[in-house]
Amino acid sequence: MTNYIGKAVKRVEDKRFLTGKGRYTDDIVLPGMLYAYIVRSPYAHAKINNIDTSRAENMDGVVKIYTGKDIAESGINGIPTGWQVNFKNGDTMKEPPHPLLVADKARYMGDGVAVVIAESREEARDAADEIDIDWEELPAVANAKKATEDGAPLVHDEAPNNKCFDWELGNPKEEVDKAMKQAHHITTLEFTNQRVIPNAMETRAAIGQYEEATGKYTLYTTSQNPHLTRLLLCAFVLGIPEHRVRVVAPDVGGGFGSKIFHYAEEALMIWCSERLKRPVKWTSDRSEAFMTDAHGRDHISKAEMGFDKEGNVLALRVKTHANLGAYLSTFAPCVPTWLHGTLLQGLYVTPKINVDVTGVFTNTVMVDAYRGAGRPEATYLLERLMDTAALEMDMDPAELRLKNFIPPFDGVEQPGYQTQVALQYDSGNYHAVLKRALEMVGYEKFRKEQAQARKEGKLLGIGFSTYIEACGIAPSAVVGALGARAGLYEVGQVRVQPTGKVSVFTGAHSHGQGHETTFAQVVADRLGIPLDDVEIIHGDSDSVAFGMGTYGSRSLAVGGSAIVKSLDKIIEKGAKIAAHKLEAAEEDLEFAEGKWTVKGTDKSIAFGDVALTAYVPHDYPEGVEPGMDFSSFYDPANFTYPYGAHVAIVEVDKDTGYTKLKRFIAVDDVGNVINPMIVDGQIHGGLAQGIGQALFEGAMYDEDAQLINGSYMDYTMPRADDLPSFEIDRTVTPCPHNPLGVKGAGEAGCIGSTPAVVNAVMDALRPFGIKKDLEMPLTPERVWRHMQG
Amino acid sequence: MHLKGSHQFNAPAHQIFKMLMDADTLARITPGVSELEETGPDTYKAIANVKMGPVSGSFSGQLEVAEKQEPESFVLKIQQNSKIGNVAADVKIDLEETGAETTTLSFDGKARLSGLLARTGQRVLSGVANTLSKQFFKALEEELENPAHQPA
Amino acid sequence: MVTNKFDYIRAESVDDAITLMVKHGMDAKLLAGGHSLIPAMKLRLNAPGILIDIRKIQELRYIKKDGNKLVIGAGATHHDVATSELAHQTYSMLPEAADLIGDQQVRNMGTIGGSLAHADPAADWPGVMIAAGASVHLKGPDGERSVPAEDFFTGFYMTDLQENELLTAISIPLPPEGTRSSYQKFMQPASRFAIVGAAAAVTVKGGKIERVKVGINGLADAAFAAGNIEKALVGKEPTEANIDAAVESTGADAMVMADHFASEEYRLHLAKVYAKRALMAATQ
Amino acid sequence: MPTKITMTVNGQSVTKDVDARTLLVHFLRDNLQLTGTHVGCDTSNCGACTILVDGHAVKSCTMLAVQADGSEVTTIEGLSQNGEMHPLQEGFREEHGLQCGFCTPGMIMAAVDLLDRNPDPSEQEIREGLEGNFCRCTGYHNIVRSIQYAAKKINEPKKAVAS
Structure with missing residues (x-):
């Protein structure tokens, strides 16, 4: 009767959401509240010669306008970074200041320049149009690899070649080179893991409230971690007393990583409220969200995997340029390094691995954790290599994986598995998930259907992806x-x-x-x-x-x-x-x-x-x-290591290159499950986002580093009719080192699905020969061009 | 955004070139331009009102004629700013005489957009460019046919 | 996200709307469903001083048979057309196209007249109306006139509508017996506008194509009639081979648009594919 | 210049002065404190602001409050009757059709329109019927189930009567 663990208990929180009684930050109205509108740079890189606010200041309802100069003169610090990654030579990473509003120079399109505070949302917006800014446009760069070339525009003077850090993990390069020389076959891929925009359905918002009588500050914010925001706000940005600061993250409409970070607008609302002695609210427009929420991924990589004659993996070599954007967001340096490099063992007994990552500043929005954070990048790289290698070596992609999997271990009787890239996996039976997935998909039968379909001129494809991730950092x-x-x-x-x-x-x-x-x-x-x-x-x-x-x-x-x-x-x-x-x-x-x-x-x-x-x-x-x-x-003893096997079946329209996802099978092992209904829901949502990256989503910057698809008219979000019903199952290998035996389920779907879909499309396109140049998202035109030759 | 197009006119190249160098004519035939004021040699202050479907904006900025090779070619440098975004374009204009009284005008250049226009306008940009160039060619044709408008 | 300030007037009738347009001139804009205008105003891409709301003019909202014509009032919503039995009986491509516009919420508000007057080259109605051989009825201070749909769309967001004129209705001649139609659309995946849309109305008599009309939208800066296809198919049997040959020159003279979803080359290719799909659906 | 407007919202008549530019969604949220209707975008794509106006689902971020003068408006707050959840609300709870809850009110209101037009939709029809609503959490899988649940619940009594 009181046995709840493992039961699909209906959610306690649902009632308020279902009846319109949720309380999100923008729903909150405080007495005397003012509204803020932030004026942002239209240019990706530009000097500010002058800002004239005189006309705007005299408009109806305008209470105050602050510019970057006011912020600088108040003597506060900028937004800090929560993680430090050093250069290989031991030098500290470059950590240029990130002011709440810029005073001298904007470094990305959307960089905040001034804030208008007025009695109403409308009046703040109207006044913003009347601020005149004398800009001097500078050359800009959006591509991480190009940014490191000599002569590229410099985002920060203190970071030569725009390098924030360079970083290496795994076996020494020479050992990997040596192993590669022994290889019978080397599969090489060069690709971009594109930039995606998190797009939580609730845009960010923040209300700053300072009460003069008590000296108490309150911040209502759309945050995934209010305490960390408070700590950063107090200790690093504003220097206000932590015990008098209350940070509330009420109902929050999705985060997917983008609301982990401490954003400038949060500190800015507190700063403004302290000066004006009234609460101040800022709510991001969706357009604004596109250009100011931290984005995810954006790696340019070259990956090589060496195999022996039998298809056993011998070595892996990876070189990645990771785009960090214009400033360092809270966890930015950690994502492409410790959350990416450490996962490159995957599920495979790869004896030698070397990963080399350069973190790069560009004139783009900050890049930080997005659902999976680093692990999807690692998985994409490994799983594209696996399927491509199978094609090139004429082996079955499932067989190739099964052959290379780490043998089962439970972390109790058998010790954890020590990887070449710093981690010790907790427990796993990797063969079991893939075998279950093959069973669910009806693999042999599908291959027959596929052969028949090809005869009829139809392009059916199947793609695999098996992954491991590290959770509970x-x-x-x-x-x-x-x-x-x-x-x-x-x-x-x-x-x-x-x-x-x-x-x-x-x-x-x-x-x-x-x-x-x-x-x-x-x-x-x-x-x-x-x-x-x-x-x-x-x-x-x-x-x-x-x-x-x-x-x-x-x-x-x-x-x-x-x-x-x-x-x-x-x-x-x-x-x-x-x-x-x-x-x-x-x-x-x-x-x-x-x-x-x-x-x-x-x-x-x-x-x-x-x-x-x-x-x-x-x-x-x-x-x-x-x-x-x-x-x-x-304080946990180790990460947890969920894993799984995903299979996608697609059909590509020969005439148009349009990809229809027909089936998606996911078998995940997230350890023990407390509420299977909720875990399934987490998997579903992750799958949609991962599939979104494969087929639909991707931020596009033009040569001037202008974000050119910054609205839902141009950025493709997966819709209900873009997706099939998912076929999911799980195996259960408890985590041996935490009392609940749980591993984590939030990101699994997003990590495994992306390469499965891309692999499926590549498999569908097999009749056109083996080519590797298909970049995500797999838009119809890209696929069509691929077929054209 | 790449701008490209060409059109054949029934006039000699030098006549077209001359017309294009005349501020009044240019102001008349350039779609949206309502004011063109000479601020220096080959440099103009330009005010434009663009009204196209859902978009309507007042632009102001500079227009400069550079690399003049009379009557074969010149480069038009445009910088226009507005509340809804900014446009900067460098367009090379070539005039090639294809007969005694016929000239092909072709243009090739790049327009760079920033701000709201860049972020939201992608879907419509090439259509805007197509329509604007059609209008420009049509207006130029009318100018050429109307002796009253010939520059001195 | 808020628009600039403006004044709002609700027109009570067509004549009232025309009077208001005359009175307020260029500063005014008509507001029908508002689904193109309001988003643009929110982004401040547009800032009219006065909106004249014509959505509630009842005399504009109807779908009826008038003699040998189907007449659709400008105020009929996409949803009205999508669910109209009369429209379906006339040309099945009418409800088909209506159903592919935006989404249900948009179809509930957006009007056919608003869409046609707006003349977004990627909108669905223009191609369909051209294929249906429709006429667009306009009313202004100087009276009424009608324009064939084929001539109505003159450019990017440009039509033959003159200042102070209001689009009141669309009339579609009832097709001869043996006519079938189809609208096929390749969607821009984000906005769901057409990258390319092709509408075809084909009359087959005695195994031969007697009459065929194809409207293409999304490809060029305005929807257009694919005359070349018509020429190539009239008198021929509606076979796949004949259709393949006929669509080969689709858009040959068009100034093809391009964006990051579809280059010129790809768009042109899609126009052929979709013209074929529409013709096949209307004949096979 | 403010305009006086009157409309029926969730069964109650309201009269207020509003600016012409006040969007219906802001009117509901700011003037009537009905914050269950959310703003998720500015291009009328996401559907978070979906409500019923005169029985039809519309995006209240793309409609002016003055346009709704004289109309009957239903928001998520007005969906349950006599304290009893609407079958769709119940379906979303039973089938875990929501996670963060932000898109949920709009999704449910769109589904009301959907089931009104098509009381017994197939899975494909449900998916197509939701093209105007984004959900970033659920992958839509359970939303489809939720609507199927509601359809069944609504239809069962009817079927029972019919037989």
Whole structure:
């Protein structure tokens, strides 16, 4: 009855969303609130000679206009970076200042120049049109590889050749070169993993509120991690006292990575509010979101994989130029390095791996984590290599993978698997997921259908992708050594109320993942109480002690584990009280179904009675404190490593190059599952985004680094009729090192699906010969040109 | 955006060239241009009102005639700014006499857009360019046929 | 996202709308469904001083048979056409095309008159109206006139509409027996406008094509009638080989548009493919 | 110059002065505090702002409040009757048709129109019927299931009566 783990419990949070009662940042209206509109650079790179705000200042409703000069003169710092990656020679990465508004020079189209604050949204917008800026356009660069060439426009004077860092991981280059020389066959791919725009359906928004009487600051913001935002805001940007700052991330309409970061607008709203002594709200337009939300991916890579005669992988060599954009976003340096290079072992026993990454500044929006962050890039690279190699060596792509997989290990009886690229995988049976996927797709039958279809002139294709990812990024000591400037633990507080109802405070933030349900299931199940007796509180730094937020599929593995630690403390303390009340020895008690029972008797005391006793401690064990409220910090021992096998079946229209995704099969292993309905939902959403990258999405910059598809009229979002119903299944290999045995499911779908779709299209195009130059997204024209020769 | 096009006129090259060098004529035949004021040798201040379907904007900026090779070619350098975005274009104009009284005018150049126009206007750009060049050629043709408009 | 300031007037009738246009001149714009105009105004790509709302003029919203014609009022929404049995009986391509415009919400608001007057070259109606041999009815201060659809679209967002004229209706001659039609569209995947759309109306008698009309939109800066296809097919049998040969010259004289979704070469290729698909669907 | 407008919103008549340029979505959110209707884009593609005007789904970000003068408007807040969730609301909950919840009100209102036009849609018809609404969370998989659930729930009593 109170057994909730593993059940598809309907979501607790749904009712408010279904009835229009969700509370998103832009829904909040505070007394006396002002509205901000940010004037942005139309140029990707330009000097500001002069800004004339005089006309705008006199317009109706305008309260104040601030420019970058005002910000600079106030003496505050810019937006910091949360991760440091050094040059190979040991030099610190280049970390140029990132002001809230620029004063001298704009470095990307959309760089903030001035903010208009008015009594209404309309008046702020009208006044912005009347600000005259004397621009001096400078040459700009958007392409990461071109940006490193001599003579390329410099984004920051302090970063020669626009290099932020260069970085290497794995076996020494010479060892890899040597292994490559032994190879019977080398598959080489040169490609761009294009820039995609996260497009959470809720655009970013921020309200800054300073109350003069109390000296208290409140920031309402669309954030995936309010505590980190508070820390950065206080310690690095504004230097305001952290204990007087409250950051609230109320309901947040999706993030997908783009709302992890601390953005300039958040600090700016607080800064403005402090000056004007009134709350100030900024809500991004979608057009603005396109050009200011941190984008994802944007790697230019050359990848080579060497094989022996039998098809065993011998070595992998990767050189990547990673576009970081114009400034360093919060986790930007970490994504193409520690979240990408470390995943290049994939599922394969590759004996030698070397990865070399150059982080590059360009005149584009910041690039940072986007669903999967680094891991999709690594997977795309490996899985395109695998399918291409299979084609080139005339082997079956599934067979080639099965041959090269790391043998099964559970991380308990068998040790974890040490890779060539710094990680130790926790547990896995990689053959099992692919075999299950082949079974679901009906592989042999499909190949026959395909052969028949080809005879009829139809282009059917099948593509595979098997992946591993690293979730629940940790432990703090390790990530600290790798450059993280924050710990990556999580906080979980469980407060049992006197009536036995339970409030749980978590630093993990939910913006669609269903924490209010999943976490409640864990708590109710462990305490043996009804789900309805548990409330999950998140997203408010005044309620929740601390937290590191939600990203990298860390919530349950790290945040959930912190809660479990607190639950253990609750049960332990409860046992003391129960033993006293039952006049039994603690070790004679067992806790199950919400009560402590003296083993072998029917003597028991319910959880609620123990809770009441804790708060009304009239008859109470000696030396035990009243109350029942525990907080725990959980710092994980290792990452978790979900994995899976995805298969796509496509049909390409010979006449137009249009690709129709006909089937998509995904078998994922995310460890133990608390709520299968929610996990399935996470997989579905990830698949759509990964398929989106393969077929539809991609930011386009022209030669002047102008973003030319910055609206839904030009940036293709996957729609319902672009996708099939997904066929999904899972295997379960528990994570051996966290108490719930969970691995994380948020990004899996997005990581595995992209290469599966591209591989399927390449397979469909097999009758046109083996070519490798098809770049994502696979637009009809690209595919058509590929067929033309 | 690449700008390219050509049209044959029933006039000798030097006549067309001369017309194109005349500010008043140029102002009359260039679609959208409402004002062209000479600010220096071969340099003009230009005001344009573009009204096309969903887009309507007032542009102002500079127009410069460079690399003059009378009567064969010149380069038109345009910089126009507006609230909805900015346009910068370098267009080479070639006049080739294909007969005694016939000349082919061809242009080839690049327009660079920034701001809102660049971000939202992609779908319509080549159509705009096509229509504007059609209008320009038509207007030039009419000028050539109308002796009253011949520059002195 | 907010528009510039403007004044708003709701016209009560067609004549009222014309009077208002005359009164306010160039500063005014007509607002029908608003689905092209309002987004542009929100982006501030356009800032009319006055909007004259004609959406609620009931005399503009109808679909009826009038003698040997189907007449569609300018105020009929795309949804009205998509669900009109009369329209379906006349040319099946009418509801077919209506159903491919934007999305349901857009079809509920957007009007056929608004779309035709707006003359987006990538819109679906112009090609269909050309293939249907429709006439566009206009009314202005000086009275009424009608223009064949084929001549109505003059350029990029440009039509034969004169200042202060209002598009009131579209009339479509009922097709001869043995006529079938189809509209086929290759969508721009983001906006769902046509990269290329081809509408074909074909009358087959005694196994031979007696009459054929093909309208192409999306390819050039205005929708146009593919006369070459018509010439090549009249009198021929509606075979795939004949159609293949006929569509080969599609768009040969057109100033083909290009954008990042489709280059000139690809667009031109698509025009042939889609002209063929429309003709095949209307004959096979 | 403000214009006085009157409309029925979720069954209640409201009269307010608005500027001509006030979008219907802003009118609902700012003037009537009906914040269940969301703004997700500015080009009328995403559908987050979908509501019913005179029974038809429209994008309230692409309609002026003055255009809705005299109309009957239904928003997500007005969908449940007597405290009972509409079958679509129930379907979205039962089939996990929502995650972050931002697109959900618009998605549901579009689905109301869809089922109104086609009470027993196929999966393909549902997918096509949602072309005006973006969801970034669910991959649409469970949204389709949710609408199927609602269709079944709405049709079952009818079928029972018919037989």
